[in-house]
Structure formats: structure tokens, C-alpha cells
Amino acid sequence: MKILVCGGAGYIGSHMVRYLLAHGHHVVVFDNLSTGHALAVGKARLVVGDLRDRQALRRLYLQRYDAVIHFCAHSIVPHSVADPYAYYENNVAGTLSLLQAMREAGVAKMVFSSTAAVFGHPSSPLLDEHHPTVPINPYGASKLMVEGVLADASRAYGLRSVALRYFNAAGADPSGDIGESHQPETHLIPNILRAGLGQGGRLKIFGNDYDTRDGTCVRDYIHVNDLARAHLKAVEFLHDHEGAHVFNLGNGKGFTVREVIDAARAVTGVNIPYEYAPRRAGDPAVLIASSNKAREFLDWVPAVTDIGDIVETAWRWHRAAKY
Numbered sequence: 001m002k003i004l005v006c007g008g009a010g011y012i013g014s015h016m017v018r019y020l021l022a023h024g025h026h027v028v029v030f031d032n033l034s035t036g037h038a039l040a041v042g043k044a045r046l047v048v049g050d051l052r053d054r055q056a057l058r059r060l061y062l063q064r065y066d067a068v069i070h071f072c073a074h075s076i077v078p079h080s081v082a083d084p085y086a087y088y089e090n091n092v093a094g095t096l097s098l099l100q101a102m103r104e105a106g107v108a109k110m111v112f113s114s115t116a117a118v119f120g121h122p123s124s125p126l127l128d129e130h131h132p133t134v135p136i137n138p139y140g141a142s143k144l145m146v147e148g149v150l151a152d153a154s155r156a157y158g159l160r161s162v163a164l165r166y167f168n169a170a171g172a173d174p175s176g177d178i179g180e181s182h183q184p185e186t187h188l189i190p191n192i193l194r195a196g197l198g199q200g201g202r203l204k205i206f207g208n209d210y211d212t213r214d215g216t217c218v219r220d221y222i223h224v225n226d227l228a229r230a231h232l233k234a235v236e237f238l239h240d241h242e243g244a245h246v247f248n249l250g251n252g253k254g255f256t257v258r259e260v261i262d263a264a265r266a267v268t269g270v271n272i273p274y275e276y277a278p279r280r281a282g283d284p285a286v287l288i289a290s291s292n293k294a295r296e297f298l299d300w301v302p303a304v305t306d307i308g309d310i311v312e313t314a315w316r317w318h319r320a321a322k323y
């Protein structure tokens with residue numbers, strides 16, 4: 001297939017690009033490099049441009065593509081609270097611009113990066129697709145809006161789409177060639193490894209008074225290459241399924257912040273200096289995905305579920321990060 005990967009220079013998108021190339025697909029990356037890295041796209045062609053620039057999208061000649069996989073977004077929750085217009089502008093208006101260009105060109109398949117943040121505070125420990133969606137910040141709200149746009153577009157224009165709601169994307173390609181590199185970095189595992197490398201000062205653990213095994217938050221860490229595999233399966237699913245579909249993607253197991261630190265210590269053999277800090281606003285105590293629907297309809301199960309194995313791949317990247 002010929003696939004356009006929007007946001008393919010970012011963390012998850014670059015793993016998607018590598019996975020598609022390894023499976024013989026033709027890939028073009030469209031990215032404004034606001035948080036992405038040109039080096040991350042490897043052998044794929046990179047077109048630098050912004051989703052909100054309709055002329056730039058027209059120059060891509062979208063009619064040549066079988067599908068679009070769309071990773072572009074602003075995705076830092078507290079920034080979305082401080083500057084919601086920027087989030088609705090990039091995440092909603094940007095996606096709308098892409099969808100309109102796809103419609104003009106007759107491209108009828110999209111796989112979209114949604115998030116567990118669409119759920120807000122969980123009302124049950126394990127979240128399936130029937131769990132109510134009540135986002136508690138503009139980031140989650142922007143992603144839920146796009147899910148709504150995709151449902152409307154399917155009814156009005158026959159667009160076929162899959163929205164994949166990832167829980168906590170983690171790890172890196174085992175080659176060590178690509179990995180997670182955000183500035184600022186807000187995610188737990190990179191911050192743990194940076195603390196271990198003496199790069200970011202002590203790790204701050206946000207809250208140790210949650211109602212969990214050890215008082216720290218529980219999250220479901222899903223390996224980035226498992227996510228990439230799910231996206232290709234989603235594109236294939238759209239070959240013979242109309243409509244707008246949503247799937248939760250996680251590994252079904254939750255780990256506390258302390259357990260992730262312990263795993264990192266065991267894998268790296270280095271001390272991870274940390275201190276306790278106040279709770280971070282908007283952090284639910286526990287978020288764990290039920291991915292049964294993805295198992296049933298996409299024939300997808302995560303391959304890397306051990307937290308030590310996930311951290312080990314991230315460590316290979318972080319100790320010699322190329323960007």
C-alpha cells in the first residue's frame with residue numbers, strides 16, 4: 001500500500017513508519033517538525049508542512065494514497081488547560097483540514113490517534129469502549145471531538161476510519177535507532193531513565209497518597225511497536241469494513257510508578273534518584289485498558305507486556321539517543 005503518515009517524525013509515528021517500511025509498504029511522511037525529528041523518519045520521504053496549510057496538503061497529491069495514518073497533535077495535558085485554543089486549533093481544525101483535503105482527493109480511509117484521555121476520570125478499573133467519555137481537559141476533549149467528526153464523516157461522505165485510543169505509549173524500537181524525544185519531556189519512563197543517566201535531576205513522583213498498591217498511580221504501558229502493528233491491522237480492517245470504529249489499546253496490565261522505577265533499576269543497574277512531589281492535576285489513580293475489542297476485530301494482542309522488557313527497549317534508546 002501507499003500510506004501517508006502525518007506526524008511520522010514524532011515518537012509513535014516514526015515507529016509506524018519503520019514498521020510499514022519493514023512490511024514492504026510505500027510511505028510518505030508529512031510533518032511540521034514542531035515536536036518531531038527529521039532523523040526519525042529514516043528512509044521514508046519527509047515532506048515538511050503543516051496540516052492547517054491547505055496548499056501544502058494539495059501539493060501532496062493525496063489521491064495517490066490508499067490510506068492516511070494521522071498522528072499529528074499537541075498532546076501535553078497541562079498545556080492544553082493553559083492554552084485550549086492552541087489545542088482545538090491544531091488537533092481539531094488541523095484534522096478537519098486534513099479530512100477536507102482527503103475528501104477532495106477521494107481518499108476514504110483514516111486511522112487516527114485517539115487517547116485514554118477521552119474517558120476522563122474512570123468509573124471502573126478496566127476501561128472498555130463502552131466506558132463513558134467525559135474528558136477532563138481540552139486535550140482529551142479535542143480528541144473526542146475528532147472521534148465525533150469521524151463518525152459524522154462516515155455517515156455523510158462514506159469515510160472509513162479507526163480511532164485508536166492508546167493508553168501509555170512506551171518503549172522504543174529494539175534497534176535503538178529511534179525512540180522518544182520530547183522537549184519538554186513529561187512522560188514517566190523517559191524521565192526515569194534521564195534521572196538514571198543524571199540528565200534531568202531527581203525524578204519527581206507525582207503523588208504517593210493514591211488508593212493503589214503503593215500509593216502511586218497505576219498506568220497501562222503499551223509498547224510503541226505493538227501500537228504500530230495495531231495501526232497496520234486497522235488499515236487492513238478498513239478494506240472490508242465501512243463506518244467509524246474505535247478501539248482501546250493497552251496491554252491490560254497496570255503498573256504503579258514505583259513498580260516502573262523498580263523495573264528500570266533492575267534493567268539498567270543504575271540508581272534512579274527520586275523524590276515525592278504533590279499530585280499532578282487531572283491524574284486519575286488507575287487507568288487500565290480492556291483491549292478485548294481489538295483482539296476480536298483486529299486480531300491484535302500486544303507482544304511485549306512485561307514492564308521490564310518495555311523499559312529495556314527505552315533504555316537502549318536513551319543511553320545513546322541520536323536526537
Ligand SMILES: NC(=O)c1ccc[n+]([C@@H]2O[C@H](COP(=O)([O-])OP(=O)(O)OC[C@H]3O[C@@H](n4cnc5c(N)ncnc54)[C@H](O)[C@@H]3O)[C@@H](O)[C@H]2O)c1
Nearest residue numbers: 007010011012032033034035036050051072073075113169
Ligand atoms: N505518547 C502517548 O503516550 C500517547 C498516548 C495517547 C495518544 N497519543 C497521541 O498519539 C499521537 C502521537 O503522539 P506522540 O507521543 O508520538 O507525539 P509527538 O509529538 O512525538 O508526535 C506528533 C508529531 O506530529 C507533528 N505535528 C503536530 N502538529 C502538526 C501539524 N499541525 N502539522 C504537521 N505536523 C504536526 C509533530 O511535529 C510530531 O512529529 C498524538 O496524536 C497523541 O495525542 C499519544
Ligand SMILES: O=c1ccn([C@@H]2O[C@H](COP(=O)(O)OP(=O)(O)O[C@H]3O[C@H](CO)[C@H](O)[C@H](O)[C@H]3O)[C@@H](O)[C@H]2O)c(=O)[nH]1
Nearest residue numbers: 075115116117167186187188191204205206217219280283
Ligand atoms: O515525571 C513524571 C512523569 C509522570 N509521572 C506519573 O507517571 C504516570 C504516567 O504519566 P505520563 O505523563 O507518562 O502519562 P499519562 O498517564 O499522564 O498520559 C498518557 O495518557 C494520557 C491519557 O490518559 C494521554 O493520552 C497522554 O498523551 C499520555 O502520555 C502518572 O501517574 C504521572 O503522574 C511522575 O510521577 N513523574
